[in-house]
Amino acid sequence: MVEEVLIKEIVKKVLETFQNEEKNIPVEVSARHVHLCQEHIxxxxxxxxxxTKKKDLSQPDQFQYNERVTLIGPKGIIKGVAILGPPRDKTQVEISKTDAKILGIDPPVRESGQLKESESIYIATEKSVIQAKESVIIAKRHIHMNTEDAKRFNVEDKQIVSVRVKGQRPVIFEDVLVRVNNRFNLSMHIDLDEANALGYSNDVLGQIVYF
Incomplete structure (x- = not known):
């Protein structure tokens, strides 16, 4: 009788482990970077x-170039900023709040592509410099997923959720945007400030919290 109860408890814990793993979302840090339009390239x-391509990123057809640029703001500069490809229709710069303070600008927290009335910045290389008007945002924390993932998590495109992230200092991130597209691989993106706050490591996972 005792052994039967013990076996049931073990089976229960194993099943709970599998169920929890199905709910895990890989968490990635999206450090400061630039998407350039062809004209600006x-x-x-x-x-x-x-x-020249340096490496592929986790999302299909997205990659990082070997080339780097310098961001120039009213109060400071940041060198060696990564450029991601392929080229965009409009140049977009994604930085953290800490980066913004270094540069002396105040970009809004926005979803990628929402650049109207965002901040402007100078972008430089050894050859030239441009002013990228209405191009700078702090990226809204978000989750990439495909339609099958959306069914599994019972969410839909553009939905706002909360996510518990299990770092050295676990946190619950609110106001997380769900982005659903069959071209996406499952991952949650946070910026460097958010990553530092939770004590990020490469194996960090998150789970959607249902209140």
């Missing part, structure tokens, strides 16, 4: 210049 690097 040609000004900053030259019309005949061929950008």
């Amino acid at each position: 040609e000004i900053l690097f030259g019309k005949q210049y061929g950008m």
